[in-house]
Structures are given as C-alpha cells and as structure tokens.
Amino acid sequence: MQPTQTTWPTVEREDAQIAWRQLSADYQQMCWFKRQGEHEDASRLLNAELPHRIAEWSRQEPKSAAEKKAALEQMFKTVQQRVNDACLLHEMVATRWRDELLPMLRQAREGQWQQLVK
Numbered sequence: 777m778q779p780t781q782t783t784w785p786t787v788e789r790e791d792a793q794i795a796w797r798q799l800s801a802d803y804q805q806m807c808w809f810k811r812q813g814e815h816e817d818a819s820r821l822l823n824a825e826l827p828h829r830i831a832e833w834s835r836q837e838p839k840s841a842a843e844k845k846a847a848l849e850q851m852f853k854t855v856q857q858r859v860n861d862a863c864l865l866h867e868m869v870a871t872r873w874r875d876e877l878l879p880m881l882r883q884a885r886e887g888q889w890q891q892l893v894k
Contacts, residue, residue, distance in 0.1 A: 795833035800851055802829050807859040 802825050809818035834844055 789836060789838070792833060792836035792838070795829065795836050799826070799829040799833050800855060802826055803852065804855050804859065807856055811859055811863055 802821055806818050806821035806826065809815070809821065830848065837844055837847075839847070
C-alpha cells in the first residue's frame, strides 16, 4: 500500500493552524468512536462539535471557499485512511499475539513450572 500524500492547507495565521489541528483531532476522534461502535459519541462530535470547528477554522483561514473545501475533503479522506490503517494494524498485531506469542509464553511458563517441580 502506498503512503497517502497529505496536503494540509498552508495557513498564514497561527489561530487558523490551531483551529485546523483541533478540527483534525476532533474528526479523528469521531472516526475512532464510529469504528469502535460508540455511535452516540460519534454522532455528538459529527453533529455538534465538528460544524463549529469547521466554521471557526473557515473564518480564520484566508483561502478561497473552493480551497477550503478541497482541504477539508483531503483531511477527511486522509484521517479516515489513517484510522482504518491503525485498526488493521491493531487487528494484525492482536492476531499474531494471540496465535503465536501467547502460546510461546505459555510453553515457556509451563517449562519453568516443570523445572521447579523436579
């Protein structure tokens, strides 16, 4: 899988950068909630928090409306992909842990008990 090329907006004011980071963090949190089945929390962020974050960032960002829309769409896509990738990685590690590492640890522990008993 090719890494996603992220094109975050170039903002000229620090307050717009702060608003963008908070918007991105809230959107990522919403994606995590949704992925984990916490639909009430995801819905609260989606319907109550994110519209205010977007409006705040949009007021502070000097770019055109079309550029803002493109930046938002790119961020949504990138964050969703990162959350999906993180979940896939988690599932792979958990499966490997369960299927390979835990049995090895159990065998090692059983071997230690057997040596203690001898």
